[in-house]
Amino acid sequence: MTNTKQRPLRSEVPEEQKWDLRAIFQSRDEWEKELTAIQGDTSTVTKFKGKLDENAKTLLDCLEAKEQLLQRLNLVTMYANLRQAMDNTDATRQKDSQRASQTDASVKASLAFVEAETISLPEETLDRFMEEEKELQSFRKYLRDLQARKPYTLTEETEETLAALGSLFNAPYTIYNRGKLSDMEFEPFADEEGNEVPLSFGAYASNFSTSPSKTVRRNAYKAFNKGLERYKHTFAATYATQVNHEVTTARLRGYDSATDMLLQGQRVTDEMYHNQLDVIQQELAPHMRKYAELKRRVLGLETMTFADLKAPLDPDFEIEMDFEEAADTVEKALDIMGADYSDMIKTAIAEGWVDYADNVGKSTGASCSSPYGAHPYVMMTWPGTMRGAFTLAHELGHGGHFYFAEKNQRMTNARPSRYFIEAPSTMNEMLLGNYLLSNTDDKRKRRWLILQLLGTYYHNFVTHLLEGEYQRRIYATAEKGEPLTASVFSEVTQQVLKDFWGDAVEIDEGAGLVWMHQPHYYMGLYPYTYSAGLTVSTIASKAIFDEGQPAVERWLDVLKTGGTLDPLELIKKAGIDMSEPKPIRRAVAHVGSLIDELAESYD
CATH class of the missing domain: 1.10.287.830 (putative peptidase helix hairpin domain like)
Structure with missing residues (x-):
């Protein structure tokens, strides 16, 4: 019988299931004071306005003052947003989040002159300044990225206006x-x-x-x-x-x-972007159609509908698992990453970095937030099964990434391109899957674990990849000046799904509403990057399994590098060249091999 138990209010959730936000602020009152203080401290940066071309020391002092203020601002906004994510029905939390957002926009508007003045500096002046002030070289990547934006920068007054409208945008x-x-x-x-x-x-x-x-x-x-x-x-x-x-x-x-504007923000080439979308759709579709047909046959369905795609292939087999057991399993699976990484995972579990409650008003899905100057925070809802262990490992992958990046890089350099963001998270899923597979001889459990890995690939190589294809078509439609309506969004979604699934899945009108499912469409070209990250982690995890410690050290070095390199060069440090489609094809072939093994288990 279906469980109809009502979800508890946030106030009714046991404390051990909640995260502890005191690493950011000890109390809401402390947050309130800092919110007010930041608004009055913009002068620590604005005093440099109109002076950045004077000398290297002035530019350095300004960049450091801005970084310090933004670090404080990030903690203020993150605290408010995390509190709201736990209960979106709470009016006070809604107001606090709005106040933080307004303050964020106001402060960033007052700081917009920094980028405008820095961009206007001749490249030779920047080179000379970095020679005169060696500490400025720690901002080299940031300064070079600003120079790349010079052809697309508007007047200083316009940039300040746009920054002030940030909360509206x-x-x-x-x-x-x-x-x-x-x-x-x-x-x-x-x-x-x-x-x-x-x-x-x-x-x-x-x-x-x-x-x-x-x-x-x-x-x-x-x-x-x-x-x-x-x-x-x-x-x-x-x-x-x-x-x-x-x-x-x-x-x-x-x-x-x-698209060009959004890709420049990710420091990704058109070729890298289109390779990801084109190769996976063309080469993965036959494998996934085979998977859909296998599900239809094994589950005894006359027709495989869109509603059935996530149906469990072995519905009578489930591994129940509480959070504590899952945490222990994840810790053991990630021991391969070495002592420092393992210690971070253990600390995250023990010291309230994870909120896994299910309560009214809590944001859906799972996520990891990493406020610079505190520690990562993972949000999820515990499902009561081993599948939750994969989610936990995934989000702690994000946490580990930024934990090491922030320990080794200043705030300006801590975050890499979004193109790479999903690689550390899916890496942990690959490590967990391999650990579990290597510790069982049970044929049915092995089949179930393969299904969990296929769930990861479905999420990243199908769900989000097709969202990325949908975005590509919608932006093309908008560029032509054609109207964007609910019917347009639904028709494009349906066509994307039909192109991928062919006759293997019945795509009805309800499937056309998938564009309403996710917030990722509001975050630039985010969806396709899930597949880029999983491509990287698939190849890098195989290297870890094959080579051991040398590959682990390469990967940890990549995490510590943060955002000091463009994604192409960053990923090359892990031994992978994403300028060509070969790694994508290798990853797709791996998915095909998993599906083949799964199909054989049912023959």
Whole structure:
């Protein structure tokens, strides 16, 4: 019988399931004081306005003062956002998050002159300044990136105005999340016994879409899409605002397209971007169609519908696991990364870095936030099964990445391109999967573990990759000046899905609403980077399994490098060249081999 237990309020959640935000601020009152103090401390930076061309020491002092202020600002905004993520229904937390966002925009507007004046400096002047002040060389990558933006920079007054409007430009993302997490309601659906089951966005994504019951999956899917239908025009207007803002900004700045502008921010070439989308879709589709057909046959389905894609292939086999057991398993699996990495993982578990409760108003999904000057924070909802161990390992991969980057780099240099962001997280999933597979001789458990790894590839190489293809088509539509409406978004989504799945999966109108599922569309060209990261971790993890310590040291060195290199050069440190499609093809072939082994186990 389906579990209909209501989710608790945040105040009812046991303390051991919550994270401890005191590493950022001891209390909300302390946060409030710092919020006010930051607004009054912008003069520590603005006093340098109009003076950055005077000498190297002035430029260095200004950049360091700006970095220090932004570090404090990051802690203030992160604290407010993390508190809201735990309960989006709490009015005080909503207000605090808005206040932090407004302060963020205001402070950054007052600091916009720094980049404008620095960009205007001749390259030879910057070279001379870095020779005169050796400490300036720690800002070399940042300064070079600014120079690359020179052709696309507007006047100082315009840049300050745009920075001041930052919270308004972020409004589509805020509106989407507020609508999804606070306002959106769904009608209950009937399970196989006729019981009414309450439905929420989070419950559908984490429970009902993966139910072993065909009735539950399909009824929940219909009810979920019926709910989405009621909001699609509002959400479409919100997303259209996001896209049109990016297209307009790109034109004003002189870029050929919004895609070019967004890729420059990631320091990724057009070739790297299109390779990722094209190669995976073309070469993975046959493997995934085979996988879909295998599921249809094994589950005894007459038709494989979109609602069935996440159905468990072995529904009677599940490994129940509480959080403590999963944490212990993850710790053992990641021992291969060495003492420093293992100590970080143990500390994260023991000292409240992870919030795994399920309560009313909590943001859906899983994420990791890494405020510079504190430590990483992982948010997830514990599912009660071993699958949660993979999620935990994934998010701690993000945490470990920034933990080591921030220990070895100043804040300005800590974060690499988004293109690389998902590599450390999926690396941990690969390590966990290999550890579990190497410690079992049970055929059925091995098959289940292969399914978990295929879940990782499905998430990154299918779900997010197809979101990336959807984005590519939507930006192309917007660049032509064509209107962006709910029907356009749904039609493009359906066509992307049909192109990939062919006749193996029935793509209905409800599948066309997938564009409403994720906030990633509001974060630039984010979705495709999931597949880039998993490509890298697939190849790098194989090197660790084959070579051992030398490959581990290369990987840890990459993590510590932070954002001091462009992604292509950063990944080359791990022995992988992403300027060509070969690594992508190797990763896709690996997925094919997993599917082949899975299919053989059912013959």
